[in-house]
Structures are given as structure tokens and as C-alpha cells.
Amino acid sequence: MTQSDGDLDSLVRKRIRAVRVAQGWSLEELASRANLSQSTLSRIENGRRRLALDQLVILARALDTTLDQLVETATDDVVTSPMIDARHGLMRWPIKGVPGMSVVRQRMTEPPDDPVRMRAHPGREWLVVLSGTAILALGHRRFRVETNQAAEFPTMLPHAIGTETGPCEILGIFDRDARRGHQLDGRNKGAGEPDSPGT
DSSP: OOHHHHHHHHHHHHHHHHHHHHHTOOHHHHHHHTTOOHHHHHHHHHTSSOOOHHHHHHHHHHTTSOHHHHHOOOOSOOSOOOEEEGGGTEEEEEOTTSTTOEEEEEEEOSOOOOGGGOBOOSSEEEEEEEESOEEEEETTEEEEEOTTOEEEEETTSOEEEEESSSOEEEEEEEOHHHHHHHHHHHHHHOTTOOSSTTO
């Protein structure tokens, strides 16, 4: 075993114990949830028993987490720069831990699309208004979202986001389905359309 393997092994054991303690569970309770003996779990946490992959999977489920999160290591690319689309006033950051999810910052100067042009697609979106006032159109309803207010909605409702008076800036989070839906909308409209909220 290399030094880095040993470091990962130690990190995973500490995580198992830390998550158990954070849940307020005793060794006995987690052992019961994972169908392990209390002494086996104690030896796993204390490094006196080999970590087996099948046990890690079982422990991850019992701790209500994933195997990826138990074995994730720190990386050097903690800080990332956005992908910038100056033409559409967009900045986008992918969320590394959740493939397909992204954060988008956008400056808006136009009102939301007319209800006839609004699209629906699978997914969920969340946004917070950084400055100004955004207008969120969901079907035939319109919501004013002021600076520092947030909105979350299922994208199966026809939707569009814009502004009423003056520019506004929003930060949105798209799950994989919502992002894919906006990409398809952008392709259907033609080249150069933003892959962004409000389309």
C-alpha cells in the first residue's frame, strides 16, 4: 500500500466515524443499520480491520451518503473560473460533485417571453436575484422576485425569467434535466441562443 493509499484509508475511517457522530448514532446503532457487529464496526473505525469495498457500500447506505462522498479526496482545483458568454451576459460554473448541474450568473434587460413562447421541460431550477427585480413567469402567473429573494420551481411548468423595469442580475442553479432542456431549447431556436434561464 502506498502512502497515498494509507492516507485515503485513514480519511475514510475518520469520515465514517464523523458522519456517525454527526447523526448522533452510537456504534451499536450504526452497526445495526449496516447489519454489522458492533466490534467489527469499531475495528473498522479504529483501523484494526481491513476496509472491504462491500462493507464501504453498506456503510455508505447506512450513513445516508454515497461511496463517492466517503472516498472523495481533496483536489488542487478547488477554485474555478467561469465560462463566459459576454454576448448573452452569462457566466457558468459546473458543479463538479454533481455531474450535469451548473450555476449560471446572468444579467437581464428584457421582459420574460410571451406565454405562447415559453417552454417546459423536465428538471428543477433555483435562482436568487443579486440586484434589481426579476419577473418569473410560470404559466400564466407572474412573480416579482426582488433583490436577495430566491425562487425555486419545477421546469415542467412553462416558464421564463426577465425584468420589468431596469436591468437585473440573477444567479441560477440548474439540475441536469433543466440544463439539458435549456440546451435543447437553444438549439431549436437556432445558433447563438443562450443556454440560460428565461429560454
